[in-house]
Amino acid sequence: MAKKTKKSVEKFSFNYDIAESIVNYARKVSEEGLTKGTWGNISVRDGGYIYITPSGFPYDKLTPKHIIVVDNEGxxxxxxxxxxxxxPLHIEIYEKRADVHAIIHTHPVYSTIVSVTLKEIPPIVEDAVMILGERLFVSEYALPGTExxxxxxxxxxxxxxCVFLRNHGLVTVGENLQEALIATLVAEKTAQIYIEALRVGKVSILPDEHAKLLREKYLKSYRQK
Known part of the structure; x- marks a missing residue:
């Protein structure tokens, strides 16, 4: 196993463009107010490697040289x-989802409210259903950073x-960072709509068959490659 690790390191070539894109999106996340301080993290998968933001490092001081790269085993x-x-969260998602090449974890206000009050958000608005999924779920609680x-x-x-982490925040995924960020913004907007709608009265839910058709349309033909 040690020889395999050494070989992997010798063949690795740092991709500056990927690191720079992570830095740029980290700044966008901060500018959008999707997280505070050094909380949250961003990663990109490139072949057998994962580029990821460092722990506890302020986004406004982040540069490409600060981005960490690990192999698929961390x-x-x-x-x-x-x-x-x-x-561990990023590794697990990449291992289980071959379609995912970018992950953004943030702590936006309304998404975090969902994470401490609800079990799911039903299909209520078409863009959320298309971009995020038919029903959006809150995961079971576990300590941060754990398997x-x-x-x-x-x-x-x-x-x-997207998935809401119980008592924690939001995780969104995509084919690239642009799709993952759009998912973050749509998830936060959808969380706000649902919370405010619950305060007003009965919430109108899209028919399940329509939600399924909308999601399939996005995945099969709506996204631009």
């Missing part, structure tokens, strides 16, 4: 800093593009 192959404590949290998250995520 062994560091590039970087001097410690990778995000939620690395248990990672397992709970992937179970609740299923084939969706």
């Amino acid at each position: 062994r560091k192959v590039y970087g001097e800093l410690t990778p995000s404590s939620e690395l 248990e949290l990672a397992r709970n998250a992937i179970k609740a995520l299923g084939n969706n593009h």
Whole structure:
């Protein structure tokens, strides 16, 4: 196993463009107010490697050289800093979802409210159903940074593009960082709509068959490659 690790390190070539894109999206996440301080994390999968933000590092000071790279088993192959404590979550999602190449974890207000009050958000608005999934679930609680949290998250995520982490925050996924960020923004908007709608009165739910058709349309033909 040690020889395999050494070989992996020798063949690795740091992709500056990927690291720079993570930095740019980290700044967008901060500018959108989707997280505070050093909370949250972002990653991109490139072949057998995962580029991920460092633990406890402020986004406004982040540069490409600060991005950490690990292999699929979490062994560091590039970087001097410690990778995000939620690395197990990222590894688990990439292992179970071959379609996912980017992950964004944030702590937006309304999504976090959902994570502490609800079990799911039903299909209420068409863009959320198309981009995120028919029903959006809250995972079972587990301590941050643990394998248990990672397992709970992937179970609740299923084939969706977002999952609310119980008493924690939001995780969104995508084919790339742009899709993952759009998913984050739509998830937070949907959480706000649902919470406010519950205060007003009875919430109108889309028929299940319509929700299924909308989701399939997005996955099969709506997204631009």
